[in-house]
Amino acid sequence: MKTNFILSSMLFLLFLCVVQIIAKCPDDCKQSNFLYESFQCKPNCIDTDDCPISYDCSSINQHDDMCFFNGNNFKIGESASNSLTWENCMGCSCSENRNNKTNFICYYADCARPFQIDEGCVYKYILGQCCVQGVLCPPFNKCLLEGEIFQEENGKFYHPKDNCTKCACERGESTEGVIKCEKQYCKDLLFHQEDIRRMCAPFYNHVLYDCCPSQWICPENKIIFDEPVESHEDITCLFGDKTLKKKQKFYIDHEMGKIVCECKLPPFATCSLLETN
Known part of the structure; x- marks a missing residue:
């Protein structure tokens, strides 16, 4: 009876640990996870108050005979709708390269412009659309965002405090324009899948x-x-077939200069140029 009680207690504690690991993560983490969000990887958190300690990106390699993007798998020859790509600017199809690896082949939208516009007018661009959507003529609206003034005729711009977000000052009912913003996402799976x-x-x-x-x-x-840095965390990154412990670094002599990479937020290591004094 005592043995069964101990076993039941251990199983209960294990269940609690599992529940904690898959808990919902907060949205205000300081460590950037924008790339993983773009890949639609699943965050692993200890509890609801902590940022992700790692991400599960196994879905990317789930089908090596298919291409993966935006949470979907595409067969060779199958096209990803341009509505899946940022601002409908590209069409992409899954292909097989000479290494027998799947990747995307993409083409950019062929945007036609009005041949001639009146003096003082500008081409009109709308957030979420790649090509010209018409013509804007004075008077132009103004928008205020984070203490800065943006002109309607300037088209799309990056948010002054979040360069992962693109915004536009669009025409409102008066001379005061309306700010609209959209979060971007990384297109790396379209161009660097292999x-x-x-x-x-x-x-x-x-x-x-x-x-x-x-x-x-x-x-x-x-x-x-x-x-490897001493750590009680059983969390690792992979760089090729090399396993790295959390906070472990490696250095590369590259044509850009000395590069330092670190296992910051698994499963990928993160690289930047080594800062020199």
């Missing part, structure tokens, strides 16, 4: 790691690994 599936590492041009990487660093250069 590298992502190989567990290459995203490279960011700055150390804030917000928004999307500028390219992906793969384990083909000369790499120097730091010794």
Whole structure:
């Protein structure tokens, strides 16, 4: 009877741990997770008060004979609707390259413009649409956002405090325009699918790691690994077939300069240029 009680208690504690790990994560985390959100990876949290400790991106490699984007799998030859791509600017189809790996082949929208517009007028661009949507003529509206004034004729712009969000000052009922904003997402799965599936590492041009990487660093250069950092967390990143412990770093001599990568938020390592004094 005592043995059964102990076993039941252990199972209950294990259940609590599992419930904690899959708890809902807060939305105000300081560590950027924009890339993982774009990939539609599932966050792993300890409890509802903590930010994700890692992400589950296994769905990306679930079908290696198909392409993956926006939470959907596409067969070879199947096209992803341009409504899935940012501002309807691209059409993409799943293809197989000469390495027998699946990836997307994309083409940009061929936007036609009015041949001639009146002096003082400008082409009209609407948030969420790639091509010209008409012509705007004076008087132009003005919008106020985060203490800054934006003109309607300037078209789309990045949010002054969130460069992952694009906004536009659109025409309102008076001279005061209406601000509309949309969160962007990373298109890396359209252009770097093979590298992502190989567990290459995203490279960011700055150390804030917000928004999307500028390219992906793969384990083909000369790499120097730091010794693993002592940690009680059983959380790791992958860089190619190399397993990294949380906070473990490695360094790469690249044509851009010295690159430092770190296991910050698994499963991918995160890279940027090494800052020098």
